[in-house]
Amino acid sequence: MANSNLLVLTGATGFLGSKVLVLALKAGYNVRIVVRSASKANKVFNAPSIKALNPSAEQLSHVLIENMEVPGAFDEALKGATHVIHCASPIPSFGGVAPTQEYYHEFFIQPARRVTIGLLESSRKAGTVRRVVITSSIVANVPYQYYLGQGDDKIFTAETRIPVDKGPYGSEMQAYAASKTAALNESEAWVAENKPGFDLISILPGWIWGADELATTPQDFESSSTNSVLLAFLRGSQSEVASHVGSVLIDDCAKLHILALDPKIPGNQAFLAVADDINGKDWEDAIDIIKKNYPEAIEKGLLKTTGKQPTIRIRLDAKKTEETFGFKLAGFDEQVKSLVNQYLEVIKA
Template identity: 60%
Template sequence: MATSSLVVLTGATGFVGFKTLIIALKAGYNVRIVVRSASKGDKILEARSIKALKLTSEILSYVVVPDIAAPGAYDDAVKEATYVVHCASPIPSFGDAAPTPELYDEFFVQTSRKATVGLLESIRKAGTVKRVVITSSIAGNIPLKYFVGHGDDKVFDAENRIALDPGPYGIEFQAYSASKVAALNASEAWMKANNPSFDLISIHPGWVFGRDELCTTTADLETGSTNSVLLSLLKGSQSDEPLMGNMSLVDDVAQVHVSALDPKIEGNQAFVVSSNGINGAMWEDAIEVVKKYFPEALADGRLKSTGKQPTAVVRVDAGKTEKTFCIHLSSFEDQVKSLASQYLELTKP
């Protein structure tokens, strides 16, 4: 059980951030979440699993920061914190309203870089923080060509670094990948240049799937996060464009974030989170999982076995992560079961 050290958490209204919040609270941390509006903060406080914990305002509170990229945005938010977990980041639209291509650089790359460096500056001013944990992505240390099926058999790990793609960006994922490169490279350059009293750990997941409590309708699941891509396949979508097969369960990703706060874990390092061994998983294996565990849903048409999604094999070694955190990353089968179960609960006749 953790002590009641104060953790400041950004991105708690997001998929990974909310699960990280729950795990941090159950581990015994006090948490101050950073939200963009009071209504978003209230939504978190009213979430079922949060209310079940019967928390006081000392244990869980929120602070509003409308513009995370503004200079000094986090100055007040991180005061008196012992740890900071930074999950907030612009993500691809996944069906929601997307920025137009001419705005990709500002929306993804510049916002990510400014928010990350600005947060580090605020933490230095606060003077109390021992460690910051930042959500990155394997898109931050693997060239984009690998994710679309044009790579080779090179094995990547958390130590790989790549240069920033300067754009222009033709698709959202290209801009998103560039944002992760920009934030990662900028954060590590800032740490080297400033040699602060705190250390930095970066977490690099691939696709993240699983139950999302903040999604309370099928429409939420179909548009709100990376889950929408897997769910689309489970509902029979057909695609000829390969996608990387590096996936992880949201519970594992969140657990690694919280476990990384342990002072026994050496700072100033990075960890990838990708299950199913070095070669990852095959997307269409999800259909076999549905056949095995959800035959009734196939029979009534809520799920389908006709989906098509080729896989781009990107070789990623997460052995260091499993060894350091004494965790066996959950299989793709577990990820599919977690998401499909929630979807079917929301579509009960």
């Protein structure tokens, strides 16, 4: 029997998942988080936002799944669930190169496929699930050569689909992109073929930036989440490797996941989570933002204007997302300020 409002959430210990959890509880969902260990569950339960909400055992519970790739791994976790949000995913170290192609397949490609399809299979078995929301990425539907500056002026939408990059992979990021493409394409194909009693929505964010409650020391900003990349640039890092800037505020990305559970949003479709217009922003725009808003931090050396990061323009059209969900995604300016405000608060503390 279904709990009329039971959401099963993976990735609650991560940057995005932790924010999704807070919004889900505030929206009135009872949430069952999937974690790999009791210590990770305790980390979630002890987060300031969760302690402030003080949820009951019914409102917030957890289930342990040590290996999500095992067939049937989610069967027990999804019993009685009405909704599922899958945020968990292996994250690349942004530039790290692993020694073997086998590593890429074992760490990125195969887990993405097995976990995603396994989750859908278990959702069907449960018989009570009405909607599954999966965190994808813009790297799932933009050919990887575009991120190497080898693209054209093509405009990408949430409906764009590409074949899975078979490799060999030159970096973790390329393998991560291939894993996201595989998960997106195969999950949509699975739903089309099996016609389960639930529908599927995929959210495709770009860079996710903004305040991270899980970062409580200056060192946390250097090793946790995608924030580390933007903050390194704002602290003077020098890079010759060009990168794109398509991005979304963490709060907005989490909000999209929760709103996507509403049956008023038609299912079996995808949405880009990228702010600003299709022409995007430059990395150097972040320097202008900190010059305008944080002159004292620059004077003290906490932020620097000497960062170097060439920009690649990839044209991403998220107009459908804003029209469907009914709100404007916060732009690059707000994303930078959200992150920097928190970073400076932590430094001060």
